[in-house]
Amino acid sequence: MPWVLRKKPGVVSNWDSVPKGLYVRHWQEPGRGLADLGRFDVKSVVRNIYTLFSKSELPVAEDGKEVMDLYDPSIPLPPWFTEDDLQMYSSLYEKSGFVFPMQVPYLCSKRDPGRLVDFRDRTIQAPCLLIIGTKDYYLKFPGVEHYINSEKIKSDVPNLEIKFFPEGSHFVQEQFPEEVNKLLLGFLKQHL
Structure with a gap:
């Protein structure tokens, strides 16, 4: 967003x-x-x-x-x-x-x-999972790819696990439904 x-x-x-x-x-x-x-x-x-x-x-x-x-x-x-x-x-x-x-x-x-919530002074402590395709156009928004790849995002979301899909687009969940479901279920089992 x-x-x-x-x-x-x-x-x-x-x-x-x-x-x-x-x-x-x-x-x-x-x-x-x-x-x-x-x-x-x-x-x-x-x-x-x-x-x-x-x-x-x-x-x-x-x-x-x-x-x-x-x-x-x-x-x-x-x-x-x-x-x-x-x-x-x-x-x-x-x-x-x-x-x-x-x-x-x-x-x-x-x-x-x-x-809208102002996230400037917020840190999300809950475990989080980001599943993203490396070919997702969203990474081309100014600063987004650097923010994620430099791990600066970890200062805002320290318990973040990131899973990249090398051929994934913006619709990674539709491209790789079995793999995404497996990741989600594994994440939920680990943290619930």
Whole structure:
């Protein structure tokens, strides 16, 4: 969640350093994300999201473009995301829509930043597990990869265990479901 990370020293200290066309910045503008997604049918939106957000680069739109304009129809779905998955996810979003997925991570932080927890002077002492793919575009947010790899994160979360998946993307739990479940169950057994 970049709006929290920018409060951490050494990570995103200046939100203005984040590219203006980054999906987070676009979708924090009320109505912009839903308008962007609303140009397409639900199945196309889900296909676009999984194709765009499985890459290792930050999804950044050029000036005058929207995030969904980054989609290239010649790029196939990731091999671990099947047409059956696409159909199932699409049918679920047909029922629920995209309002909630846009509201929680993007619009709530912009609308009421005072309600966010300020983590600057907090240390999380509880045991934690971070499972992340080394090809997750999120690591490209300014300072994030260094923060995690330099182990500076351990000063904020001293009981953190980090598991990297060398070929993992932003959807590592979908790429490697058995391995992720095994890690989660092992972590829970160890700490419950």
